[in-house]
Amino acid sequence: MTSPVPPPPHPLDYTLATSTLDGPRGPIVVVVAGGDLDIVAHDALAAALTDTGTRGDVILDATAVTFCSSAIIGLVHTVHRRLAAAGHRLVxxxxxxxxxxxxxxxxxxxxxxxxxxxxxxxxxxxxxxTDQPEPAAIDSDG
Known part of the structure; x- marks a missing residue:
């Protein structure tokens, strides 16, 4: 089930949508964001992440992001902390x-x-x- 986030009353340089997957600990909410994530996108993304974070773990799919402001980075960090405090995860x-x-x-x-x-x-x-160990990660950024 996919539900688009209502657009603000100005031209958009970003896209947002949400969907839900079944996970082993309950629902996993996927928030898909793309384009320029700047102050214009901040409130809509904050609303999407805050609403979804009350239902379980969250995946923020930012594979199509072309720009990300410091406000968005701060928002992601804040959402990560809030989800962790509630026993959920943000990936x-x-x-x-x-x-x-x-x-x-x-x-x-x-x-x-x-x-x-x-x-x-x-x-x-x-x-x-399921408490399985993570495979060793290789950092490609050096």
């Missing part, structure tokens, strides 16, 4: 340089769980739910 699915580079520079890649795509994010959540 960021992206290979987008627009997100990976600032997260690396801020060392948030050591705090957040980041995978290359939604399938890998789903697998990470499934392994965590």
């Amino acid at each position: 960021l699915a992206t290979e987008a340089h627009a997100l990976r580079r600032p997260l690396h520079l801020l060392r948030l890649d050591r705090v957040l769980t980041i995978t290359g795509d939604v399938a890998a994010a789903r697998a990470r959540l499934d392994r965590a739910a």
Whole structure:
């Protein structure tokens, strides 16, 4: 089931949608974001992540992000902390340089769980739910 987030009353440079997957610990909500995630997108993304975070684990699919502002990075970190406090997980699915580079520079890649795509994010959540050890990660950024 997919439900689009209502657009604000101005031109959009971003897209948002949500869907739900069945997971071993309950629902996994997938928030799909693309385009330029800047202050214009902040409130809509915050609403989508806040609403979904009350239902279980969350995958933020940012594979189509072309720009990410510091406000969005702060939002992702805040949502990660809130979900963890509630016993849920946030997994960021992206290979987008627009997100990976600032997260690396801020060392948030050591705090957040980041995978290359939604399938890998789903697998990470499934392994965590069954307490299976994580495979060794190879950092391609050096």
